[in-house]
Amino acid sequence: MDGERVYAYYPGCSLHATAKEYDLSARAVCSALGVELREVPDWNCCGASSAHARDHLLGVALAARNLALVEEMGMREVAVPCAACYNRLAVAGRELQDDGSLAAEVREMLGRPLEGSAKARALLDVVVRDVGAERIRDAVKRPLEGLKVACYYGCLLVRPPRALGTEERVEDPQSLDELVRALGGEPVEWPHKTECCGAGLSLARTDVVRTLSANILKMARDCGAGCVVCACPLCMTNLDMRQAESLKAAGEDSSMPVLYFTELMGLAMGLPGAERWLKMHFVDASAVTRREAAAARQEEPC
Amino acid sequence: MARVGVFVCWCGSNIARTVDVQRVAEAARRIPGVVFSTDYKYMCSEPGQTMVRDAIREHRLDRVVVASCSPRLHEPTFQRCIAEAGLNPYLVEMANIREHCSWVHQDREAATEKAIDLVRMAVAKARRDFPLFRNEIPITKRALVIGGGVAGIQAALDIADAGYPVTLVERTPSIGGRMAQYDKTFPTLDCAACILTPKMVDCASHPNITILTYAEVEEVSGFVGNFTVRIRRRARGVDMEKCTGCGVCYSKCPVKVPNEFEEGMGERRAIYVPFPQAVPNVPVIDRQHCRLNNGLKCGVCQKLCPTGAIAYDQEDEVITGQFGAIVVATGFKMWDHSQIGEYGYGSIPDVISGLQFERLMNASGPTEGKIVRPSDHRPPKTVVFVACVGSRSENHGHEYCSKVCCMYTAKHALLLKEKYPDTQAYVFYMDIRANGKGYEEFVRRTIEEYGAHYIRGRVSRIYRHGDRVVVKGADTLLGRPVEIDADLVVLATAMEPQDDAKELARRLGISTDQHNWFSEAHPKLKPVEVLSSGIYLAGACQYPKDIPDTVAQASGAASKVAGLFSKPHLLSEPMIASVREEDCAACGQCVRVCPFSAIELVDVNGKNGASRRAARVNEGLCHGCGTCVAGCRGSCIDLRGFTNAQVLSEIDALALA
């Protein structure tokens, strides 16, 4: 076992509010695995999708300030739990690397040094690749015992593949699946791993989000899943907070627990407080803790 | 004292529009060494050439300068012309006042001055020309054809019919290639095997053709007319003299492995013939999978063989042959669609490639010609064909078009509807490329007579849901996304060069493009030759093409070979490097830098009978590139026709003007 791993930590705006349980579970799990997270001091909002929709330079600059702050911390890697924030920081970082004149302009705007040495890492990637399945398995105290899990990656963890430099198979990623296996669960084979949930249209065109989210939840159910696991606060909002209205609009009434992967890890690792995180969900996820979901799902996988 | 004649060409208006050719001719008269100068509208024409010849005789010219187009175009023309007038053909110099002057400048005054300078330089060079002579190089009148598909077969037959012996080398256990895998061919819907097997048999029975199967070319050396090729004939494990092709051995072999010929859709045994009509009809033991070879108990085939033809201990045979010409006909392979994530990474059993569908359709295929889903063997009711899978895509590494997929997709849809009229056939396409004879009509029939539904748009995603396959495409003409619940999906995957194409190119000393297709000498005018003389291309190894073009190209390559062999000997290129052996220190630098491996160090007689080494240029291999001349530390290599003195005199002429 190596010594402690240390990463800068960029929680992003949602993790301090609507995705609080993601932040709590992420910190708890990392601490238990010997991963030290140091929150980037005075981080700013990455700009999400609104900044680059308004102005390309603004989108890069907002992300760049955070990368500059990470460099100032003397750190090389910043772990980012939110997929959207990760995507912004990684893509902006890549653009700064590839375009020297853009980097010069942004440096000038920031009034801060920016070497380009800081790299954004998705928290999921840090856990699965750096910590590794073996160490995770060792930390499991209450294995998920065949719980059937639909691993939902969403859009921004793996796309666009060239800019993110991901090692994942972009159309059939495996990191969450590996993680679930390490926790003792059974990832189901299903085709909607990276289908969009509707993302930022959550407030403005909730009707679109309802359609897309219902499709995802129904497919997960059809493929035999007892729950869905994800790695993005926006996906979580759409699939959890908006689940009832989405399924109702689609004429369905079953319910599918949706969890952050860190919550699932916390449950499997027997971390205290794990059940409290689930209480912050909209869809009752206690079934997961009772493992009933595993027994009830006898349907054929897709 | 040289007597130089200068002939300035108008080239119609190509040169004269920009260069004052009469002034150039006038100025040339004053150049030292020039005794005659004139201009004419078309120097390369018959009257123009007559003018040159007449001037040579009348003015006793012994050197000629033609100021006109690029020597690449007409140098041979004027060499022949002055030879007819009794001069050595290498005593003519071309001053390129077209491509290097009139075609790239607009300023008439400056262009004319430049043209005069170019003529001045050419005169200086011509004065230092000396007669050059071509040597005779013998030709081994035996051809090697690498690759036993329809291209190689056709080339071999044509060369053999022209009266020359041919060795046909094929890597797999039988000749036939891709065409043997096909069911029917477009647009005539001839059965592929029915039209191919007669040619295969002709090859086998032709007295001039020697077929070596299960064999590969290992090493090639030499040059046109004189290639030395080492061929490894792998051990079949079966004695070809004794085998009668009865087939008992492979009917009883206990080992089953995926059959390459069936594109993985069917099985073969460890001892096998790839398909029933194999030529030669002698099985091969796949040593990797043979139980006995892996130390397990077996020997079934040997026990059963009625003629005792099984020879487990047989070893590879290495044959070294001499050939005068080589035809490369090594064909292509299909891109592996497991690389497309959005279509399932190859993990969906009911998503297959076009070539796999071809095997399903073939009556001697894995399902005896019945179209069934690989997953559950149920006949499909809805089949979706997807064109351009991997082709025309920077995303998937092939920007090029694979040329034949539009046609074979139409063929697949037509044959499917013909066999099973109640199935629905959908074809997602971007464009229809049907530009051969009868091709457009064929596609229209598929759509209008056989009722295949053509949808203009690509497919973004294919996934499994339950036991059906969902295809998410678009119809851009309707402006809508289109989703189809299908039973079977057929992907028209891109054509690619063979995996070892680059390695073979290296062995032959020929070039490949960035995709590893073999490079022809000129895409328009020399489609069957490569830059190295004596090696020719036939078939899809050069670029995707259909059967008619392949056969035509193969015959074209064969005619080049026959043309080469019809000569009593070859004449060497005289503008090559030569070493002043008395000055050479045998440092070996030229040997190292020569791109054609045309120089070697040999023993020569030194002073007082002592033995020493010096470099010597192989006149057959040397291309006259001049790299050795530049690299020689002692300046003891010179290039005939482009000597150091000549080049320096051109520079002096320019500088001192």
Add this chain to the structure above:
Amino acid sequence: MGDAISAQSAPSSGEVRIGGRPAEPGFARQVEALSGQKLSACYQCGECTAGCPVAFAMDLMPNQVTRMALAGMSGEVLGSRSIWLCVGCNTCVTRCPRLVDLPRVMDSLRQIAARRGIRCPEPAVRAFHDTFLQGLERGGRLHELALVAAFKLRTGRLLQDLPAGAAMMAKGKLAVLPGTVKGREEVRRLFEECRRRPAEDDGHGR
């Protein structure tokens, strides 16, 4: 022949009328300059349309957006819902055989539409972005409660998500007070700098 060339240039205006409406010359170039993408690289295969998750709700299909931009149909494209409904999921650019970065093109079209003051047919989407950025410019971080409140005021959707909001608060998921960012001055300056700098599309200014 060379002397017979007239000094006058040829007479036609070169106007292109599509469906009767004149195309905007230079529009394609503006979009290309801003997005850094070659619109002519698109061969209209439709793969983007086939894979777009929100195509079902769009008025123009993604491939039509590209085609119309190339053709200079600025009115139709800039006034479409499609450019505002694009969520930036990146499915299209991942699968595009010509590697056209359509999300970047969509961004550019949004930017041009906003700059030209074109009426947005998806006002709630526009309001969301504007509210988000306003809050961000002020505070350096997103305060979700404020975002939602401002969004509701701007769109008049006062009752939307009220139960959800209440539930969020009960679960402790909506911070009442915004967190402060000491560097929010820096963030504000970034916004100002971006406004000050000229657009990347030569001449069509802010």
